[in-house]
Amino acid sequence: xPRGYDVSSVRTxxxxxxxxxxxxxxxxxSRKARKMSMNKADSQKARATIRGNDVGAQLRRARETEHPRxxxxxxxxxxxxxxxxxxxxxxxxxxxxxxVGNPLHARFPTADPSTQLAEFHDRSLAEIPRGPFPQQxxxxxxxxxxxxxxxxxxxxxxxxxxxTWPHEAKFSxxxxxxxxxxxxxxxxxxxxxGDQIIETPNVIRSRAQETFSYRELLIDYMKSGAKWYSAPxxxxxxxxxxxxxxxPTPRNDEPAFDAANVLRLGQDLIYLVSATGNExxxxxxxxxxxxxxxxxxxxxxxxxxxxxxxxxxxxxxxILCNPGRVNNDTLPSILKQWKVIxxxxxxxxxxxxxxxxxxxxGSDWIDMxxxxxxxxxxxxxxxxxxxxxxxxxxGLDVIPLKLRHSKMLGGGxxxxxxxIRRTGTLQRYFD
Numbered sequence: 001x002p003r004g005y006d007v008s009s010v011r012t013x014x015x016x017x018x019x020x021x022x023x024x025x026x027x028x029x030s031r032k033a034r035k036m037s038m039n040k041a042d043s044q045k046a047r048a049t050i051r052g053n054d055v056g057a058q059l060r061r062a063r064e065t066e067h068p069r070x071x072x073x074x075x076x077x078x079x080x081x082x083x084x085x086x087x088x089x090x091x092x093x094x095x096x097x098x099x100v101g102n103p104l105h106a107r108f109p110t111a112d113p114s115t116q117l118a119e120f121h122d123r124s125l126a127e128i129p130r131g132p133f134p135q136q137x138x139x140x141x142x143x144x145x146x147x148x149x150x151x152x153x154x155x156x157x158x159x160x161x162x163x164t165w166p167h168e169a170k171f172s173x174x175x176x177x178x179x180x181x182x183x184x185x186x187x188x189x190x191x192x193x194g195d196q197i198i199e200t201p202n203v204i205r206s207r208a209q210e211t212f213s214y215r216e217l218l219i220d221y222m223k224s225g226a227k228w229y230s231a232p233x234x235x236x237x238x239x240x241x242x243x244x245x246x247x248p249t250p251r252n253d254e255p256a257f258d259a260a261n262v263l264r265l266g267q268d269l270i271y272l273v274s275a276t277g278n279e280x281x282x283x284x285x286x287x288x289x290x291x292x293x294x295x296x297x298x299x300x301x302x303x304x305x306x307x308x309x310x311x312x313x314x315x316x317x318x319i320l321c322n323p324g325r326v327n328n329d330t331l332p333s334i335l336k337q338w339k340v341i342x343x344x345x346x347x348x349x350x351x352x353x354x355x356x357x358x359x360x361x362g363s364d365w366i367d368m369x370x371x372x373x374x375x376x377x378x379x380x381x382x383x384x385x386x387x388x389x390x391x392x393x394x395g396l397d398v399i400p401l402k403l404r405h406s407k408m409l410g411g412g413x414x415x416x417x418x419x420i421r422r423t424g425t426l427q428r429y430f431d
Contacts, residue, residue, distance in 0.1 A: 084225030086420055088192045090264050091313040093424035094374040097158040099186045099217065100149055101416040103141040103409065104164045106182035107132040108359075109206035113241040118203045118275045118305065119361050119410070121248040129359045132168070133182075137405045141184070144403050145416065148379075151399060155373060160420070162186065165213040167206075175237055181206040183213050185411040186418035187308070190214065191259035193269075193289065194426055197221060199230035200259040201284075203250055203276045208236070221420070231255060231284060248303050250278040257281030260306035260415065265313055267292060267428040270332055272307040273299045292426075296332055301325055308414045309365045311335075315375035316429050318394060322365055334430040341394065343368050344386040351383070352407060361410030369412025373399070379413040381406065 085097060109115040111128040120128045132138075149159045167180030181204065189210050191198040197218065199211045211218070211230075222228040234240070234256045243251055250256045257277030262285070263270040269289075271282035279297065286295040302310050302325040312320040319335055323342040331340065346364050367381040370391075380388055382400035391398055406412045 084195045084221070086192060086195050086197050086221050086224070086226035088264075088419045088422045089194055089424060089426045090266050090422070091419075092315045092372045092375045093422035095152075095155075095157050095372075095419055095422055097160070097419075097421040098152060099160045099162065099190075099214070099418040099420060100145055100152070101186050101411070102162050102164060102183040102213075103133075103138050103145065104183075105132070105167045105180075106138055106184055106409065107167050107179065109181040109204050110178040112176065112178065112205055113238050114203055114205045114236055117241045117243070117245075117248050117250065121245050121275060121303075133408065137408055141403075141405050141409065144401075144405075148401060148403075148413075148416075151401075152373075157373070158421075160217055162217070163213040163215075165210075171209055173235070175235065176205055178205040178208070181210060182409070183210065184409050185260070185415040186214070187411075187415045188258045188260045188306070190418055191262055192418065192420060193264060193293070195225070196227045196229070197420075198259070198288075199228075201231040201234040201254070201256050201281065202258050203234075203236075203256050205236050208233075231281075231288075247300075248275040249273055250275075252278050252280040255281040255284035257285075258306060260308055263307050263311050263313060265334075265429055266426060267294065268334060268430050269293060269295050270307065270311065270334075271295050271297055272302065272310070273297060274303045274305060274307075276305050296334060298332055301330055304363055305410075306415070309363065309369045309412070312368065312370045312414070314370075314372060314378060314391070314394070314396065320368070320370070320391075322368060324365060337430055341390060344390060346384065347386060348383040356408065360407045362407040362412075364407075366406050366410065366412050369406070369414045371413035371417050381412060 108129045108131060109119065111125050111130055113125075115128060116123070116125055149161075152159050162183040165180060165183055167182060170177055170179050172178070189200060189202055189207060191200055202208070202210070218228050232255055234254050236256070237253070240250050240253050240256065243249055255278070257271075261272045261274060261277035261281075263272075269285070271277065271285065273279050273282065279299070282295050282297055286293070289295070298307070310322045310325050314320055317338050319338050319340055321331070321340055321342050328336075328340070346367050349364055352360070367384050368387065369381075371379045373379065376395070377397045377399065378391060379399045379401050380391065382402055388398045388400060401413050403412060403416070406415075
């Protein structure tokens, strides 16, 4: 269907105004003439009805085959078109709008079984850091993110930020009580697929109310035509985290996963089963998205947390991989259809002292966490010159980003962003 198609322009022949048969009434008209006239009028009316029905059928067929990018722009009332502000099908198309995180009032997630599994599975509950992150770290991170925002806006990208939230406030269910975490990583809690924005059923209890600080943005996106919905709210009982800590994965008692467990490759999604995503979560996602999409499970490869420091999809046909976690044998089969490049070892890891490392949430590979502005331009941590050279060798331009506390807070350039709108269309890139 053409993008500018307007349902109100569809008219039957009656509406167009074809001149009806003029039957001159009167007693002098013969009965035969009246009968012939009436039959002709009835026949004409029937043809108009059939043709009107044909138009309706054609319109329905057109809607069924309408491209998703066009369909999500059309309001139901009167066929009026409008453009949803939410549209992102992959990790690389030209960026137009993005949410950048907010580190203010950030604190360590409450030391409970959910945090232990997701972030500190190698420690006892007593050894998990507690309380707010040091104020210097928060202030320096806000400086770095503000500079990042200025860079994005200089490239013509619209940037939104979540509200500052009182993460120190306590909240509870009938089973547990927790304090908040942070708004630093919007990538972790919201998943954008096409014109859909999904609140995911996050594993850490301290994140249970995190999307509230995005509520005004989400309402605005919904009003623009986006589809906004939430996964089933997980109960996050202690039993969900009763698992083998050598392979830390939430039990399949209910869907539980972070949005950052998902890598978007058009109509194919790779779903990492790890400490922040159980297998049932991937099955729920497949059931919601339907047959248009294929969810591919990545299991027994990396349990630590999210997928975006293991794979970075740079453009169609090119993917960056973490050699510490995957190799040619363990790559998902669909990725073997693309050119695979492996990241060099992370550099400048000695910039942190022992106390800093003891509290850090991110792994040594957090600096591989790159974010694409378009297929030819990518944002990379400035402390990784060898990685930057590798990407430049592939024909990419690189923006080196200063993000001083990505390791402490557990989020690099991809984590601290959520691409809301990119150009392009929904495509299948793999056989």
